Amino acid sequence: MIDVDNLHKHFKSKTGTVKAVDGVGFSARDGEITGLLGPNGAGKTTTLRMLYTLMTPDRGSVRVDGIDVGKDAEAVRRRLGVLPDARGVYKRLTARENIAYFGRLHGMSEADIRARTDALIAALGMEDVAERQTEGFSQGQRTKTAIARALIHDPKNVILDEPTNGLDVMTTRAMRTFLRQLRDEGRCVIFSSHIMQEVAALCDRIVVIAQGKVVAQGTADELRAQTGEDNLEDAFVRVIGSEEGLLQ
Numbered sequence: 264m265i266d267v268d269n270l271h272k273h274f275k276s277k278t279g280t281v282k283a284v285d286g287v288g289f290s291a292r293d294g295e296i297t298g299l300l301g302p303n304g305a306g307k308t309t310t311l312r313m314l315y316t317l318m319t320p321d322r323g324s325v326r327v328d329g330i331d332v333g334k335d336a337e338a339v340r341r342r343l344g345v346l347p348d349a350r351g352v353y354k355r356l357t358a359r360e361n362i363a364y365f366g367r368l369h370g371m372s373e374a375d376i377r378a379r380t381d382a383l384i385a386a387l388g389m390e391d392v393a394e395r396q397t398e399g400f401s402q403g404q405r406t407k408t409a410i411a412r413a414l415i416h417d418p419k420n421v422i423l424d425e426p427t428n429g430l431d432v433m434t435t436r437a438m439r440t441f442l443r444q445l446r447d448e449g450r451c452v453i454f455s456s457h458i459m460q461e462v463a464a465l466c467d468r469i470v471v472i473a474q475g476k477v478v479a480q481g482t483a484d485e486l487r488a489q490t491g492e493d494n495l496e497d498a499f500v501r502v503i504g505s506e507e508g509l510l511q
């Protein structure tokens with residue numbers, strides 16, 4: 264369970280101040296997939312970075328399973344699995360070694376690392392690449408390695424920044440199945456996307472962000488009702504105020 268209340272973050276630039284996140288609040292429940300949807304530059308990545316303790320908010324709070332990120336970031340990190348926007352994997356290591364390394368950082372036993380790595384490799388369909396050095400991996404193979412690595416310690420809450428970015432249709436479908444599996448295991452799953460169809464296909468609840476603010480949130484049905492639009496695509500266009508984020 265992740266509760267976000269009135270988050271603010273600004274950045275100073277030569278030309279002035281950018282209000283990247285300007286009062287974002289929402290709750291992401293266990294056993295649900297919550298989608299953060301918004302056009303490029305809306306503030307999704309900055310919001311997620313504050314959720315996973317990489318960035319300190321100017322104002323507002325984040326609680327993960329009731330623990331305040333500002334008070335006990337360590338405890339929060341133990342409960343989180345994170346796919347950040349940068350998917351750097353160690354290129355000299357195999358996929359399996361990359362995943363296992365994170366297990367050791369979490370202090371897991373070698374037996375647990377082995378069992379959990381095998382389960383993740385199977386769930387993500389990575390058997391064919393698991394023993395290869397990651398140098399030269401395709402984007403999809405790197406993303407899968409980074410997701411497996413993020414989940415090695417069996418976290419209750421999972422945050423993924425644009426997990427299907429750059430993936431082909433088959434890999435995207437496999438990724439959706441995997442995310443549904445995480446949800447069905449009772450985890451709290453949050454992911455961001457700028458593609459409406461992606462969010463509509465996968466999410467139980469949708470938080471629409473534009474210009475650093477939450478402009479609408481709810482189930483797909485609630486968003487349709489809030490906007491008075493029968494068609495979800497029209498509902499998004501209405502709340503975002505532009506056609507950005509719609510696949511043609």
Ligand SMILES: Nc1ncnc2c1ncn2[C@@H]1O[C@H](COP(=O)(O)OP(=O)(O)OP(=O)(O)O)[C@@H](O)[C@H]1O
Pocket residue numbers: 274275276281282283301302303304305306307308309310457
């Ligand atoms: N470190 C930073 N310094 C200055 N400005 C920043 C920084 N990080 C983000 N921004 C600005 O804050 C705004 C929100 O950026 P953010 O990356 O959170 O958006 P996003 O919704 O994730 O976009 P995208 O879909 O393009 O990844 C943008 O205007 C961006 O240029």
